[in-house]
Amino acid sequence: MGDILRDAWTIARKDLILEFRSRTAFLSAAVFTALVLTVFNFGRDPTAVPTLDLAPSILWVTFTFAAMLALNRAFQLELENQALDGLLVAPLSRHSIYWAKLIANLVFVGTVEAVGLPLFVLFFNVDIGGVLAPLLGVIALATIGFVAVGTLFSAMVIKTRFAELMLPVLLLPFLIPPLIGAVQVTAALFSGRPLSEVQGWLRLLAAYDVGFVTLATLLFPATVNE
């Protein structure tokens, strides 16, 4: 187990260094997030529907789409010079490769969210001061679920012709349960309702994370072994 995480970290670190050096993917994702938030602003009538009602949905739709854009990046990186074959020949467990991509994707998506959240607060004037900690908690919980399944699917989709289109088509149905949960919990937080009211959703998110991280870890070798 320790070996798997150590090797995963070696690869994840390499991914993050590469990402930091080329920066293209991160900048695109960050700008995309800002643009989506901007579009949402013009897509509503603030006099008709109070912002607070829409805010949770806006936040989560934005995060979901930004995450999906970012996910293909992880395996795209290995396509250049077919480095993936190199990883597969090395004496690593296949699970390490999944965990490496999972960790790198989490850091990447997390960073994009760290840019998006302040922008969201700014654009929509939402007061998250009192609920920052639980909000970050639910963001983390939902993001883990999205990225766990998304990393698995991107490994498959990368081999098809229209990877950027395929990934959302396959992934979105799987994101709906955690997405609903995230929106419900966020809505409760924004309107000052106690977390105990949304316990069921929190449990759903946690179960989803545990279930799909485990499942994806187990299934990942099937996507790279021939």
Next chain:
Amino acid sequence: MTLLNRGRLLTIVGLVLLGAVYVRALAFTPTEASQGLAQKIFYIHVPAAVWAETSMILIGIASAFFLFLKDPRLDRFAEASAQVGTVFAAVVLTTGPIWGKPIWGTWWTWDARLTLTLLLFFIYVGYLVLRGAITEPGLRARYSAVLGICGLVLVPFIHFSVLLFRTLHPQPVILKPSAPSLPAVMLTTWLFSFCVFTLLYIGFVTQTYALLLRREAGPPAHG
């Protein structure tokens, strides 16, 4: 009898029996008091929904076995079941509004069954699109199996989400007819219809499976 013909036979018998179900439903089963004639759609709507979901579960199980056993028959079954499941899901999604409009006044409602079936429909379409995008048979089978298993695991989460959502935002409870508190005569018609749909599922899957087998074998040699 070839597999294809067996499949066709089952399907034809099934369709004839479906006609019989309707004769019974329209002529011999009393009309439900509050909903009137529209309620009769329920005899198609619900069994189709049950089989759309069961089909997904069967695909998941077949996929799991495929990853261990690597038997191409399991993969072929999964593909056949996916095609049939998509059609059944489409039936649910079209009969739903047809039932809904006269009763609730709206074409669509986010009730448990329709929501679940809609998501199943998306997963089916994704599954078929993925299969269509990969030409190499070994890779296609493996990737489909991965997706199939994920679909199976997602089903309970969808149920739970929908359940949680409804307890927080109760929907109008006009959907009672789906509960087994049906008068005996309606229940019988429903069970009859369910058996017919089971037959149709088996018939369609057998036919599709046979056609897939035939397509794999390629054009027949001549001379």
Next chain:
Amino acid sequence: MLSGENLQHAFGPVRALDGISFSLTAGQTLVLFGPNGAGKTTLLKVLAGLIEPQAGRAQVEGGRAAIGWIGHQSHLYGYLTVRENLLFWARLYHVPPAQARRRAEELLARLDMTERGDVQVRVLSRGLMQRATIARALIHDPKVLLLDEPFTGLDLAAAAEFRELLAEFAGTGRIIVLATHNVDEGVELATDIAFQSRGKFVHLAPRANRSAAEIADSYRQLVGIDGGRGKRG
């Protein structure tokens, strides 16, 4: 010690491996000739552990840790420097860091790339990239080297250098399996020759004292295709 036992593998209707068996011990260099589509890449991938054969078994003593692989691509990351690439791969092969650094410098020196060590791979010329690829494959001191058409795209000078390096490597008691479709490449290095056609070994024998011309002749006879020197016969 490396062996394949009745290896079978098909991609749909195409049999890439149809009952291949052989074994090699330390010091042997097997050069594998065959036209495109004969299944050479599949055989190498099975030996490297990239493909699980549908039947039969491949064994390499020491497992994946003992294998150095050079395929058609470099497996190098463009935005990392040569040194960073080498150290990354060394870490994946669990080479202790101090030893990895030392070995990286040795390889860079041997390949005449020391000053280019801190250049990002994406700006390297093809020839330098090939040298960096070799360094990558050797960084963990593998006992077995598997090469899939490594001369592709190399000019004469680079190819000659590469042959020298391989000869050196072969001399140290390792096993090399080199696949190529061109008889001229690598024949001198071979201790054993194999011809692969449509998934089978139609010839597997020690090289003895045969010259390249003789080998090309028997290749043409057994496989029916010119050994890369001219058009298809």
